[in-house]
Structures are given as structure tokens and as C-alpha cells.
Amino acid sequence: MNLPGQRLLHQYVLRRSLPRCRRYSSGTQQAQKRTTSRFVPLALGVGAVTGLSVYFFFPDASRSAPTLSTSPLSPSHFTPSTVISNETAGPDTKLLEVVVPPHLLPPRDTADASASAFAPIWSVFIKDDDIQVERPYTPLEGVDEEGRMLFWIKKYPKGEVGRWLHSKHGGEKLELRGPITTWPWRDGEWDEVIMISGGTGITPFYQLFHSVISRSPDAKTRFTLLHSSQTPAELPPPRIMDRLTRFAAQNPERFRLRLFVDSLDGPAPTSHMPAPHVGRIDNTAIERCLGLDQRRTWLRRLFGMAEAPRPNRKILFLVCGPDPMVNAISGPFGRNFSQGPVRGVLGEMGFTSKEVWKL
Ligand SMILES: Cc1cc2nc3c(=O)[nH]c(=O)nc-3n(C[C@H](O)[C@H](O)[C@H](O)COP(=O)(O)OP(=O)(O)OC[C@H]3O[C@@H](n4cnc5c(N)ncnc54)[C@H](O)[C@@H]3O)c2cc1C
Incomplete structure (x- = not known):
């Protein structure tokens, strides 16, 4: 028997389970469908990584994947895990620590870490049991040998899974099921990597x-990390910021950190961190981190010369x-599973799709 109410509920669950891709901010259902589609080219574009190919070939996994407590953690089925702690870490965020039974961790390739299922950057889908909907989340520090994973999770006012978590x-x-490769890091391929994040978008970079x-x-x-949050209190919690700040101070040639906030309203953050710059991440911020001569690029813009001078090294954003x-x-991301052309600040600076990846 399929009562109208049941049908409606089914359609709702179906709809809500479609967006199994990214959502770091509010948006419409259309946007959710769009974001779903972005995952497929990502998988193809990066060489059909194992986890993602399972995701690709089993698009209904949130509803059809079984829960197995005897097989190793895998993208093709859900594995039960236990919440260790769930602590407030900002106005709308929590640090959630979970543990999967260590004997259910897949074996790691110790000889070639990049071949491991846990090669960065990866995420897991967590299922909201109440409505049978899953969303991907990024374990900040991967998974340790005890099976522990730590997540920084934002809840949105009407967001389903974030609120449930x-x-x-x-x-x-x-x-949860995974690991699913978000984007595969390749050693030695770039001279310079500039990571630009907003809100919980910092999690893959962390x-x-x-x-x-x-x-x-x-x-x-x-590496340079340019991170923005709306206010100082919304910047990532000390568990994230303290380590980034310390490492940047000790290894300035390897890693630089720049923080941005829309305004200084509200309480000060408790983390040790560089003073945030008030304003958005814009062309000036990016030119500065590339070491470009600001006066020359300003003059070029003034005289309508579109392309900024390009640094002579292999750069990835x-x-x-x-x-x-x-x-x-x-x-914006493109239609039909594509990254879309590079536009915005990076497009104006002349960077191409070989140099820009949207996660
Ligand atoms: C690879 C990957 C890794 C990720 N890692 C993390 C992570 O580590 N931490 C993290 O916090 N997030 C992460 N995300 C984002 C996460 O997966 C979810 O998208 C996010 O938590 C929102 O899901 P939700 O179910 O809570 O909200 P949803 O229900 O998807 O809603 C999100 C927003 O849309 C709005 N909305 C919902 N329905 C409608 C509607 N009908 N009309 C208009 N607006 C609507 C809601 O109000 C809310 O603001 C990641 C995403 C990807 C792709």
C-alpha cells in the first residue's frame, strides 16, 4: 500500500538524499542538485579514484547501501561508529569525534601512502538515520589507528544532517561510509599551492x-592558506587554528596563513592566530601572496590591460x-558535472582551469 503521505515522505527523502555532494553554505535545492553533479567529473577528472568510482557506480548508496558490522570500512556500505564527544566549537559549529571499530579499518599501504584509500584529501558520508539522508564530511586528521575521526561540522538553520549531527x-x-576521495594530492607536482577557504571549507585543507x-x-x-569567516568567533576553533598558526610561524617558507573576517563584531576568538584582516579575499590579497608588484598590477588594471603579470612557477589554487x-x-561551478570556466578574481588574473580546482 502506498498512501499519499508515504509517497510524499518517499519523495522528500529521495529529494533530500540527492545532494550527496558539497554544501558549505546555504542555498536552494537547485543549488544542491548542481552541487551533486559536480562530484562526477571530479571523479573522472582525477582518474576515477577507487572510492569515487564506487560512489559513481552506486549513486543510490544512501538508500541502498547495507550496514555491515563485520566488513572493513568501505564506500559501498555503511559501518557503525560511536560518538566519542561532540563539543561546541563556535556559534554554529561543533567538533564531533567518532570511532569506528579498529578491526574494521581497511589495511593501509605503508609502502606508498599516496596509493592508500586514506590518501588526502578524503571524506566520509555520514547517514542521518532519522530520514535516511547522507552528507559528506572531512575528517580533519584522517583516521588514526584506533579508528578515531574528528570533524568540524557546521549546522545551518534549516540544514538536515548538520542539525542532526x-x-x-x-x-x-x-x-558512515567511505573513504571517498575529494581531491587527490600529488607530491612534487606544484611549486606553490594556494588554498582559499571560507567557513567549514577549511576542513579539506586542514x-x-x-x-x-x-x-x-x-x-x-x-603552501598558503587564505581563510575567511564572517566574524572572529566563527574562525576555526583552537584545535585547528593553534596548530596552523604554530606551524606557519616555525616554517614560513613552507606554509603561510592569512585570515580574513567580514567584520570584527562579536567576541574575540580563543585561538592563537594572526590578527585577521577585515575584508574579503580579493585580488589584492592574492597578488600579495604571489609576491606580485601591486603598483604594476594596479596600473595595468587602470589602463584596461586585463592580464596580470604571471609568476614564473607552477601554481595551483x-x-x-x-x-x-x-x-x-x-x-561558479559549471553544469553537467563540470568545474565550469575559471572566472572571478582568478579568471581576471589570467589563471586557467589547469591552475584552479574548486572542491
Ligand atoms: C567532500 C565534502 C566534504 C565536506 N566536509 C564538510 C565538513 O567537514 N564539515 C561541514 O560542516 N561540512 C562539510 N561539507 C558540507 C556537508 O556535506 C553538507 O553539505 C552540509 O553539512 C549541509 O548539509 P545539511 O544536511 O545540514 O544541510 P542541507 O539540508 O543540505 O541544507 C543546507 C542549507 O541549505 C538550506 N536549504 C535546505 N533546503 C532548502 C530549500 N528547500 N530551499 C532553500 N534553502 C534550503 C538550509 O537552510 C541550509 O542553510 C562537505 C561537503 C563535501 C562535498
């Missing part, structure tokens, strides 16, 4: 910091955050 307490169960940047302070690639921020920095 905020209500969880220590000892409660969660189901995982890259934890797994790659902080582990090889002498490697040749230089990674952009992750709310849609309006991604749009302003790098142009």
Missing part, C-alpha cells in the same frame, strides 16, 4: 595540512567554501 551525544551510534604539509616541512612545494565565495574567487 549537532544533536548527537557521546555513546550514540552513527553510520586534512592536507595534517597529512602532507606538516609532515614534510622541507619539501619544495610552498584550491578553492573551497560557500558558493558565493567560490563564485567570486574562481567563478
Whole structure:
């Protein structure tokens, strides 16, 4: 029997489970569908990484994937995990720590870390049991040998899974599946990587910091993180900021950190961090971090010469955050599973799709 009410509920769950892709900010359902589509080219574009191909070939996993407590953690089924703690970490954010039974962790390739299922950057889908909807979240420090994962999770006023996760307490169960590759890091490919994030969009970059940047302070690639939050209190919690700040101070040639806030309203943050700059991440901020001569680029713009001078090194920009921020920095995601052309600030500066990746 399929009562109208049941049908409606089914349609609702179906609709709400469609967006299994990114959402770092508020938006419409249309935007959610758009973001869903972005995941597929990402998988294809980066070489059909194992986790993502499972995701690709089992698009209905949130509803059809079984929950198995005897098989290793995998993208093709849900694994039960237990909440260790769930602590407030900002006005709308929590640090959620969960543990999966260590014997359910897939074996790691110790000889070639980049071949491991846990090679950065990866995420897991967490299922909201009440409405059978899943969303991806990024373990900040990957998974340790005990099976622990730590997430920084934002709740949106009408967001489903974020609110549900905020209500969880220590000892409660969660189901998750993964790892799913968000974007595969490749050692030695770039001279300079500039990560631009807004809000919880910092989570994939923090995982890259934890797994790659902080582990090889002498490697040749230089990283810069430009991060923005609306107010100082909304900047990432000390668990994230303290380590970034300390490492940047000790390894200025390897890693630079610049913070931005829309305004200084509200309480001061408790983390140790560089004083945030008030304003948006814009062309001036990016030119400055590239070491471009600001007077020359300003004159070029004044005289309508579009392309800024290009640094003579291999640069990659990674952009992750709310849609309006991604749009302003790098142009919107495209239709039909594409990254879309590079527009926004980076497009105006002449950077191309070989140099820009929107996560
Ligand atoms: C690879 C990846 C990793 C991620 N990692 C993290 C992470 O570590 N931490 C994190 O916090 N997030 C992360 N995200 C984002 C996360 O997956 C979710 O998208 C986010 O938590 C919102 O999901 P939700 O179910 O709470 O909200 P949703 O229900 O999807 O709603 C999100 C927003 O849309 C609005 N909305 C909902 N329905 C409508 C509607 N009908 N009309 C208009 N607006 C509507 C809501 O008010 C809310 O503001 C990641 C995303 C990706 C793709």
C-alpha cells in the first residue's frame, strides 16, 4: 500500500538524499542538485579514484547501501561508529569525534601512502538515520589507528544532517561510509599551492595540512592558506587554528596563513592566530601572496590591460567554501558535472582551469 503521505515522505527523502555532494553554505535545492553533479567529473577528472568510482557506480548508496558490522570500512556500505564527544566549537559549529571499530579499518599501504584509500584529501558520508539522508564530511586528521575521526561540522538553520549531527551525544551510534576521495594530492607536482577557504571549507585543507604539509616541512612545494569567516568567533576553533598558526610561524617558507573576517563584531576568538584582516579575499590579497608588484598590477588594471603579470612557477589554487565565495574567487561551478570556466578574481588574473580546482 502506498498512501499519499508515504509517497510524499518517499519523495522528500529521495529529494533530500540527492545532494550527496558539497554544501558549505546555504542555498536552494537547485543549488544542491548542481552541487551533486559536480562530484562526477571530479571523479573522472582525477582518474576515477577507487572510492569515487564506487560512489559513481552506486549513486543510490544512501538508500541502498547495507550496514555491515563485520566488513572493513568501505564506500559501498555503511559501518557503525560511536560518538566519542561532540563539543561546541563556535556559534554554529561543533567538533564531533567518532570511532569506528579498529578491526574494521581497511589495511593501509605503508609502502606508498599516496596509493592508500586514506590518501588526502578524503571524506566520509555520514547517514542521518532519522530520514535516511547522507552528507559528506572531512575528517580533519584522517583516521588514526584506533579508528578515531574528528570533524568540524557546521549546522545551518534549516540544514538536515548538520542539525542532526549537532544533536548527537557521546555513546550514540552513527553510520558512515567511505573513504571517498575529494581531491587527490600529488607530491612534487606544484611549486606553490594556494588554498582559499571560507567557513567549514577549511576542513579539506586542514586534512592536507595534517597529512602532507606538516609532515614534510622541507619539501619544495610552498603552501598558503587564505581563510575567511564572517566574524572572529566563527574562525576555526583552537584545535585547528593553534596548530596552523604554530606551524606557519616555525616554517614560513613552507606554509603561510592569512585570515580574513567580514567584520570584527562579536567576541574575540580563543585561538592563537594572526590578527585577521577585515575584508574579503580579493585580488589584492592574492597578488600579495604571489609576491606580485601591486603598483604594476594596479596600473595595468587602470589602463584596461586585463592580464596580470604571471609568476614564473607552477601554481595551483584550491578553492573551497560557500558558493558565493567560490563564485567570486574562481567563478561558479559549471553544469553537467563540470568545474565550469575559471572566472572571478582568478579568471581576471589570467589563471586557467589547469591552475584552479574548486572542491
Ligand atoms: C567532500 C565534502 C566534504 C565536506 N566536509 C564538510 C565538513 O567537514 N564539515 C561541514 O560542516 N561540512 C562539510 N561539507 C558540507 C556537508 O556535506 C553538507 O553539505 C552540509 O553539512 C549541509 O548539509 P545539511 O544536511 O545540514 O544541510 P542541507 O539540508 O543540505 O541544507 C543546507 C542549507 O541549505 C538550506 N536549504 C535546505 N533546503 C532548502 C530549500 N528547500 N530551499 C532553500 N534553502 C534550503 C538550509 O537552510 C541550509 O542553510 C562537505 C561537503 C563535501 C562535498
